[in-house]
Amino acid sequence: MRKVDVCLTPELLHLYGVKNRVVVIVDILRATSCMTVAIANGVEKIIPVAKLEECQSLRQKGCVGAAERDGKMPEGFDLGNSPLAYLNNAYAGKTIAMTTTNGTLAISKSKDAEEVIIGSFLNKTAVINYLISQPNDVLIVCAGWKGKVNLEDTLFAGAVVEGLKDHFEIENDAVIASATLYNYAKKDMLDYLSACSHVKRLKNLHIQKDIEFCLREDQFNVIPVLKEDALVDMEKLVLT
Amino acid sequence: MRKVDVCLTPELLHLYGVKNRVVVIVDILRATSCMTVAIANGVEKIIPVAKLEECQSLRQKGCVGAAERDGKMPEGFDLGNSPLAYLNNAYAGKTIAMTTTNGTLAISKSKDAEEVIIGSFLNKTAVINYLISQPNDVLIVCAGWKGKVNLEDTLFAGAVVEGLKDHFEIENDAVIASATLYNYAKKDMLDYLSACSHVKRLKNLHIQKDIEFCLREDQFNVIPVLKEDALVDMEKLVLT
Numbered sequence: 001m002r003k004v005d006v007c008l009t010p011e012l013l014h015l016y017g018v019k020n021r022v023v024v025i026v027d028i029l030r031a032t033s034c035m036t037v038a039i040a041n042g043v044e045k046i047i048p049v050a051k052l053e054e055c056q057s058l059r060q061k062g063c064v065g066a067a068e069r070d071g072k073m074p075e076g077f078d079l080g081n082s083p084l085a086y087l088n089n090a091y092a093g094k095t096i097a098m099t100t101t102n103g104t105l106a107i108s109k110s111k112d113a114e115e116v117i118i119g120s121f122l123n124k125t126a127v128i129n130y131l132i133s134q135p136n137d138v139l140i141v142c143a144g145w146k147g148k149v150n151l152e153d154t155l156f157a158g159a160v161v162e163g164l165k166d167h168f169e170i171e172n173d174a175v176i177a178s179a180t181l182y183n184y185a186k187k188d189m190l191d192y193l194s195a196c197s198h199v200k201r202l203k204n205l206h207i208q209k210d211i212e213f214c215l216r217e218d219q220f221n222v223i224p225v226l227k228e229d230a231l232v233d234m235e236k237l238v239l240t
Numbered sequence: 241m242r243k244v245d246v247c248l249t250p251e252l253l254h255l256y257g258v259k260n261r262v263v264v265i266v267d268i269l270r271a272t273s274c275m276t277v278a279i280a281n282g283v284e285k286i287i288p289v290a291k292l293e294e295c296q297s298l299r300q301k302g303c304v305g306a307a308e309r310d311g312k313m314p315e316g317f318d319l320g321n322s323p324l325a326y327l328n329n330a331y332a333g334k335t336i337a338m339t340t341t342n343g344t345l346a347i348s349k350s351k352d353a354e355e356v357i358i359g360s361f362l363n364k365t366a367v368i369n370y371l372i373s374q375p376n377d378v379l380i381v382c383a384g385w386k387g388k389v390n391l392e393d394t395l396f397a398g399a400v401v402e403g404l405k406d407h408f409e410i411e412n413d414a415v416i417a418s419a420t421l422y423n424y425a426k427k428d429m430l431d432y433l434s435a436c437s438h439v440k441r442l443k444n445l446h447i448q449k450d451i452e453f454c455l456r457e458d459q460f461n462v463i464p465v466l467k468e469d470a471l472v473d474m475e476k477l478v479l480t
Binding site: 177180 | 251385386388390391411412413416421435436437
């Protein structure tokens with residue numbers, strides 16, 4: 001039976017190992033939510049980069065520059081980290097260079113995986129159905145906050161585990177913990193998360209609408225997948 | 241207001257910092273449960289050491305040698321890691337040299353703290369009352385399993401957080417997550433933990449009695465505290 005495991009922060013990734021596994025990157029507030037919306041709204045590809053300088057350099061070569069540090073957009077970029085900015089095909093056909101505090105680091109640490117896909121509540125069922133359909137073990141990698149565990153990514157990991165539990169064997173206690181937390185919180189995730197540190201941080205930045213949007217389930221039937229250092233629409237990849 | 245934080249594995253301890261904090265070391269199955277029972281049953285002191293060789297060397301100098309690796313006692317020691325062995329004052333007045341897979345590492349990584357104390361379900365309320373009575377911030381350090389997060393230590397962290405929440409400010413999401421998990425599981429922790437990896441591991445070693453014992457709350461009104469590289473009874477320390 002295939003196995004599913006959960007790594008609660010990239011800081012623990014060296015204890016797992018990504019080889020021969022499909023890795024699901026999770027950064028609910030807000031990197032992987034942004035990526036989901038962007039790809040669903042026709043963005044051609046997203047190049048995740050670790051540093052602001054790389055992002056600026058790609059921007060000067062013609063990419064749209066999306067950057068976030070500590071929840072805010074640094075000066076000199078086109079976009080911050082709001083998923084709402086990509087709605088209505090606002091950036092359809094464009095290539096986005098994106099750097100965020102946690103999410104892009106989780107991607108770069110997972111590059112040796114069999115496949116790297118992007119998960120968020122917005123494409124939850126698409127992700128679950130894809131994972132069930134493919135043959136490999138699964139590792140869900142939560143981006144966390146500066147190395148520490150966060151609640152919103154853990155809840156999403158639990159949501160995926162719930163979807164996979166009849167098809168996959170559970171590997172570690174973090175899998176059980178995340179599923180318990182999701183089942184506890186799912187009736188009103190916004191209420192449960194209102195006490196959590198990153199939601200407090202974002203509320204201070206007046207982006208309550210982003211938070212509410214990122215917690216909606218199954219808005220898009222799309223899976224961003226990493227292909228040669230850029231995220232693209234899995235469906236388009238299959239067709240080409 | 242004083243703060244309470246939870247570090248879910250020693251592998252993340254570098255992100256926290258122990259200075260000026262009281263650190264509570266948690267290794268429910270079974271190191272800190274053993275330490276609680278031992279001190280409550282008159283053991284003079286416990287010297288936690290990282291390596292089997294150090295433990296053996298102290299044993300040859302007259303200590304009782306307690307050693308555990310992967311749940312089992314290696315050859316050539318006096319005791320394994322069963323808390324039941326210390327009952328009925330079996331080792332009263334003795335000095336124990338102790339090495340375990342996870343717990344003793346968590347202690348050695350926390351040595352720069354203001355104070356290091358030992359927590360387990362067996363002395364839960366004694367630990368909570370002491371933490372409320374003293375002036376410092378608190379960091380609960382779960383020993384985990386070989387660097388990964390485990391359920392039983394997380395549940396105990398949540399139990400302590402529940403006891404402290406009216407007196408301490410919550411610092412991070414791991415604090416909220418652990419309290420939610422404890423409140424969910426507390427009615428029947430043995431049942432909840434029956435799916436968890438370490439309980440499965442220990443069941444295979446036929447030490448079900450140890451597991452049941454380690455989950456009993458408030459059996460002993462005692463706090464082992466680290467004093468010059470050895471754990472001693474806090475009450476005796478105050479008297480001398």
